[in-house]
Amino acid sequence: MSETLKERLSAEMKRCMKAKEKERLAVVRSLQAAIKQVEIDSQKTLEDEAEVLAILDKAMKQRKDSHQQYIDADRPDLAEQEAFEMSVIQDFMPQPLSEDEINALIDQAMADTGASSMQEMGKVMGLLKPQMQGRADMGEVSKLIKAKLS
Missing domain, CATH: 1.10.10.410 (Arc Repressor Mutant, subunit A)
Known part of the structure; x- marks a missing residue:
C-alpha cells in the first residue's frame, strides 16, 4: 500500500531536518500545521486523502494569489518566495489531468x-x-x- 499524503509530509519533514533545508522545511511544516488546524477545528483525524488534498489545494491557491499580488506590486523578492512555496506544495499534489x-x-x-x-x-x-x-x-x-x- 502506498503511503498517505500525511505520511509523505512527515517523511519529507524529517528528510529536510537531516539535510538542513530550512526553506523547504518551513513550507512542509506550514502544510502540516494547516492539516493539524483542520483536525483540531473538526475534532477528528483526517484519514481521507481527499480531505488532506483539499487542504493542500487551498494552500496552493493562496500561494498563487499572493504570488500574483506580489508581481502586481513589483515585489519580485516576495513573488520568488511564493513561487518556491508553490513548487514545494506541487511535489505533494497528484499528477494534473490533461x-x-x-x-x-x-x-x-x-x-x-x-x-x-x-x-x-x-x-x-x-x-x-x-x-x-x-x-x-x-x-x-x-x-x-x-x-x-x-
Whole structure:
C-alpha cells in the first residue's frame, strides 16, 4: 500500500531536518500545521486523502494569489518566495489531468447525472469535485461545464 499524503509530509519533514533545508522545511511544516488546524477545528483525524488534498489545494491557491499580488506590486523578492512555496506544495499534489481527461470526466459526469441544463450544473460539479480535487483548476472545469450545458 502506498503511503498517505500525511505520511509523505512527515517523511519529507524529517528528510529536510537531516539535510538542513530550512526553506523547504518551513513550507512542509506550514502544510502540516494547516492539516493539524483542520483536525483540531473538526475534532477528528483526517484519514481521507481527499480531505488532506483539499487542504493542500487551498494552500496552493493562496500561494498563487499572493504570488500574483506580489508581481502586481513589483515585489519580485516576495513573488520568488511564493513561487518556491508553490513548487514545494506541487511535489505533494497528484499528477494534473490533461485537457482530454478533464473533458472525458465532464462528459461521463453529465451522462451519469443526466444533466442537460444549467440548473443541473451543481450535480455535475458535485460528482466531479472529488475526482478532480488537486488535479485540475475547478474554476476552469466550471467554465467547461457551463459551455457544454448552454
